[in-house]
Amino acid sequence: MHKEEPMTQxxxxxxWRTFGWSPxxxxxxxIEIExxxxxxxxxxxxxxxx
Structure with missing residues (x-):
């Protein structure tokens, strides 16, 4: 089993950007995407x- 990389911002x-998110x-x-x-x-x- 491999260790997953931690979730970072x-x-x-x-x-999120793959769904059109941007700052x-x-x-x-x-907020809807997040x-x-x-x-x-x-x-x-x-x-x-x-």
Whole structure:
């Protein structure tokens, strides 16, 4: 079994960017992406190859 890399803000943002996230988005749009893709969901998606 391999050790997963820890979740960092950079890793989160890189994943969110695949869904159109950017710091310049209107706050409501940023929050929607950020709340939809929590750390556990990001890790699950990455494990499934996303």
């Amino acid at each position: 950079e890793r989160r943002e890189a994943f 310049d988005l209107p706050e409501a749009e940023r 709340t939809r893709w929590t750390d556990p969901k990001i890790e699950e998606a990455e494990a499934l190859g996303f």
